[in-house]
Amino acid sequence: MDKIIEVKNLIKKFKDFKAVDDVTFEVEKGDIFAFLGPNGAGKTTTIKMLTTLLKPTAGEILLDNINVIKHPENARKNFGIVFQDQSLDDELTALENMEFHAVLYGVGKNLREKRIEELLNYVELWDRRKSLVKTFSGGMKRRLEIARGLLHHPKILFLDEPTSGLDPQTRNYIWDYIAKLNKKEDITVFFTTHYIEEAEKYSKTIAIMDHGKIIAKESPQKLKEQTKTDSLEAAFLALTGNNIRDEDANGIDQLRNHRKMWRGH
Numbered sequence: 001m002d003k004i005i006e007v008k009n010l011i012k013k014f015k016d017f018k019a020v021d022d023v024t025f026e027v028e029k030g031d032i033f034a035f036l037g038p039n040g041a042g043k044t045t046t047i048k049m050l051t052t053l054l055k056p057t058a059g060e061i062l063l064d065n066i067n068v069i070k071h072p073e074n075a076r077k078n079f080g081i082v083f084q085d086q087s088l089d090d091e092l093t094a095l096e097n098m099e100f101h102a103v104l105y106g107v108g109k110n111l112r113e114k115r116i117e118e119l120l121n122y123v124e125l126w127d128r129r130k131s132l133v134k135t136f137s138g139g140m141k142r143r144l145e146i147a148r149g150l151l152h153h154p155k156i157l158f159l160d161e162p163t164s165g166l167d168p169q170t171r172n173y174i175w176d177y178i179a180k181l182n183k184k185e186d187i188t189v190f191f192t193t194h195y196i197e198e199a200e201k202y203s204k205t206i207a208i209m210d211h212g213k214i215i216a217k218e219s220p221q222k223l224k225e226q227t228k229t230d231s232l233e234a235a236f237l238a239l240t241g242n243n244i245r246d247e248d249a250n251g252i253d254q255l256r257n258h259r260k261m262w263r264g265h
């Protein structure tokens, strides 16, 4: 099978802290690849390096055989990205957000108009194209971000928590759409989620990251077999443990201390 993503010995340090700690993995062309892990595992940091937004401390990344660190401009043409944090311009309309992105990626005027109409229809936002994005619901914004990520016909779509905070209807809708894209347009999908059942239902391969390292990479079925569990969530917990991650645990301690102080008054 052809590899479309190849990552070798990738490291990202923030001062002395290794957020991504010597990670090596590959993704096959046409895969729906779920990148799972507890809060703070290093998922977003990895995606940011794969998509040229963050410079690795060390390591190598190839996207469709293009060296991302040496040729970021070329690499960018190969992928679309939907960020964990909303990244639309609220003060522009849906159409303006799409046009702005098309210009940024050098999509020519004729192709641009056709493609924008096609994509906005696809995510059922064509009728709302002239509305300001600030009037959109969370689900509508997500759909617009996905349409925007596809404007320049990428080979890979990166989605960092594409469905967080959305209702089950919208999540299903978005997933059906992503699955269709994967099948019809042969787009490789690389996504993160904390909804483990989404990974179980839609992904072909799962990688689990914890404390900056990849601790497993298998099909959902194999992961369950290896951990002798009957759901992917149980497999995930068997591999990553039940403890809340340090950061969050500190947060809870702080909250407790605050409460104590407050009660003491």
Ligand SMILES: Nc1ncnc2c1ncn2[C@@H]1O[C@H](COP(=O)(O)OP(=O)(O)OP(=O)(O)O)[C@@H](O)[C@H]1O
Residues within 6 Å of the ligand: 014, 019, 037, 038, 039, 040, 041, 042, 043, 044, 045, 046, 084, 247
């Ligand atoms: N710019 C930064 N400076 C310092 N530390 C950072 C920076 N960005 C991320 N980190 C740290 O790196 C670690 C990994 O963060 P990252 O955002 O990649 O996690 P994640 O797996 O995406 O988590 P989540 O599921 O909560 O989105 C965390 O401990 C985080 O605090």
Ligand SMILES: [Mg+2]
Residues within 6 Å of the ligand: 043, 044, 045, 084, 160
């Ligand atoms: Mg993240």
